[in-house]
Amino acid sequence: MAKCKVVMGDISKMHESDLSEFRILITERLAALDAEDDLGAEGQQTVELDQQAVGRLSRMDALQNQAMANANHTRRQSERTRLNAALTRMDEDEYGYCDSCGEDINPNRLRLDPAALKCIDCAKG
Template sequence: MNESETARFRALIEARLGELDDEDDRGAAGQETVALDQQAIGRLSRMDALQNQAMAKAGHARRQAERTRLHAALARIDEGEFGYCEDCGEEIATGRLELDPAAGKCIHCAAG
């Protein structure tokens, strides 16, 4: 993989990290503690609020996992290992990296 391709993937990864930060900012309100005051809201509304809170927390956890994978991809770029399979060392197809720049394995090794 040449330097211009690597720079393009670095830009893709950094852009996605920025998107994740924006999504976290928008989802922060949904993760706040749900008030249990029965006078303020009814039981079903409170259950709905708790479910929405759980979904917001799960979304945050998924974004954190993706963020970890993206930072690992940036580290591979810095080390000169980006674009090569972590298991077999073969080059990962460019199309696969365009779909998921955090992919660390070629399609054969990822399939098991």
């Protein structure tokens, strides 16, 4: 993996004009993930047997809902890890460079996925 260490004076034009935009996108997405965690917390709790509910199907439905809530929580944690890693790369002046080839990642790609690690050519494989 080619790592392209950049000195502040050598930061590309994209970085000068767009780095703050990407930082804002990332922090907004992190805040949205926190809000989703708050909403999904109830669904992750232990499934209790509801004596008023009708039998086995109600319990299976509750277990399925719990499994989906847990899967969504895991997905949010994974995305949160990727976004925090992107913030770290920003702080280390390594953000926006492909981990594979070292070239700039297209700003439009970063707008769609601000945590992208590879340029589109390397991502295609």
